[in-house]
Amino acid sequence: MRVSVTDAKGQLTELVRRAEAGDEIILTRHGHAAVRLVPVRVAQDAKSRRALLESVRSAAAEKVTPGPDAARSQDFLYGADGLPE
Template sequence: MQISVTEAKGQLTELVRRAEAGDDVILTRHGHAAVRLVPIKAATDRKSRRTLLAAVRASAAAKAAAGPSAAHSQDFLYGDDGLPE
């Protein structure tokens, strides 16, 4: 179902109920689709949540690979005497 934002203001509770029931609710602005109301799961699956947290922790624990030292990165600009070339 499509409904304008202006009309939806007075029917928000009913639109939320319909979206929770599985209806496709799209809010339009100036005749163009702007927003879709979709339900959020009431309870997150514990197993998938733990798997996601473990992946995030592992990613955070991984250290970046060391790159080349920046100590001598500009040496090509200077001669053996230390003066600019």
């Protein structure tokens, strides 16, 4: 279904309902397609979102590798007297 933006202003609620029902709604400006109304995907429920977060956290924890101590990472810049070399 193609509707001009001007006409859509008066029937926006109906156009949104039709888009949610699966109809393709294309808004036109000066006879050219400008935008398409599409329904938003339903967000994941809290349980599946939590499971996804936990899987990401566990995968990240497995990738952690210990590195050099940050407190001593700049020691090569200084001599035994504590002054820059």
